[in-house]
Amino acid sequence: MVCEIPRVTVTTWSSRSIILVGPTYRKYLEKTLEIVRNNEVASVVGQPGMGKTTLLKKIEEITKTDNLSIYLDLANKQSIDEEFWTKTTQFELREKALLELQKIKGKLGYSFWKRLMGVKFEDWLLKICNKYNNPFLRVYCLSYERNFDGMINALRDMKNLSKLVLLIDEIRDYHLSLIHRLINAGLDIPIIMAMPTEVYSKVSDLAIRRRIEESRIPLDDALTSEDIKEIVEAYCKDLTEDILPIIITLWNSKEITNVSSILQFIRNEMDKVEKVCEKNNIDCIRSELRKYTSLRNPEVDAKEFEKKVRELLSNISKEFGISYVHPRGKRIEVDGKSIVVGLFFIVDDQVYLGDVVFSNDGSLYNYEELKLLSKIEEVEHDKKVYKVRGRFVITNTATNINNIYTLNIPTLEVVKILNGDVFLLEERLKILFDQYQTPTRNETENLAL
Known part of the structure; x- marks a missing residue:
């Protein structure tokens, strides 16, 4: 295995x-x-x-x-x-005690004549258990x-x-x-x-x-990423590169919290994989495991993710004061160019604009469009002009664009959300909304989102 x-x-x-x-x-x-x-x-x-x-x-x-x-x-x-x-264990203790007692046979009354008469030393010791104040004899008996x-x-x-x-x-x-x-x-x-x-x-x-x-x-809070890596290597050396990113993501999100849960997770996942792959078919096992750490089609998955975000924004609109969620991508003109922004919603007469961009290789296919998104200050909607309060991108890769807040969601979490984990999506969107809690005037003018 x-x-x-x-x-x-x-x-x-x-x-x-x-x-x-x-x-x-x-x-x-x-x-x-x-x-x-x-x-x-x-x-x-x-x-x-x-x-x-x-x-x-x-x-x-x-x-x-x-x-x-x-x-x-x-x-x-x-x-x-x-x-x-x-x-x-009396047997083990007797063996150790016997070695010491054999050094003092004479003092314990075991003479040459007793041995000549066929009395075994071990049997003799059992007869004299309570006759001598000797620690080795007490242990033996x-x-x-x-x-x-x-x-x-x-x-x-x-x-x-x-x-x-x-x-x-x-x-x-x-x-x-x-x-x-x-x-x-x-x-x-x-x-x-x-x-x-x-x-x-x-x-x-x-x-x-x-x-x-x-x-x-x-031992609480003692485990480091290097410890986790060595633990995975010790049990799954040939699959460390495939399993470790999954474990680290789950560890950072507190879904696994100790060594036992790490091993339990690996065992459970290997049980699932073995239903599809032969036990020693490394290529097949890796292919199955990568379904957790990579997206089949990042662009298509991003559109599906946007749909789920819009649905959730509509469901939590009262809680966050959202008055409008655009049902699809919003076309906006900026610097003489037209771009489609995936997410558009209004809170307190201010607009929030965002995109979802996923990648399997760390690159952003619409980087130039995101730079244009960072420049949008006002948006016309339903014959009314709104100030842009925030600009954001939801992505699974590291990125940094001026005036755009990056909500980074690990691929493993993206996969879980795409598979229907609404509660996880809500937790991540709350991080997004936390960026707007009681901003200062300077933050209102310069905040990227």
């Missing part, structure tokens, strides 16, 4: 599947690993889908080789210790009460086996009091905890908030 997007939530990925890319996340990963090295406490805070779990799982992946890393997922768990005792205090005692002993790294995910407000107790237990181990922004914002206990703030890693 061209794009390898996991079909499960990040919290169920194995650590082998964790992909963490982007300069922002690499920076935060290195910061967190430094915190681990210094045996400090850190909190990863962010909205759902911003990569909190991914960051923790990546830390687990990196640290588990040389450390005893414990990852606790508190989603739908009422207590920390419940998850701890579920995740504590897991001789702890299955509650919060028992968890603290177990952690205190386990850190003698290896450097201990505690990663706690999906913390909720009802976990905070126990988290505070855990931090203050004097374990001297690194604790990295992740919580949603909503939970963090509700922390009222000053002592808890101070501990959380000590090394807070904020």
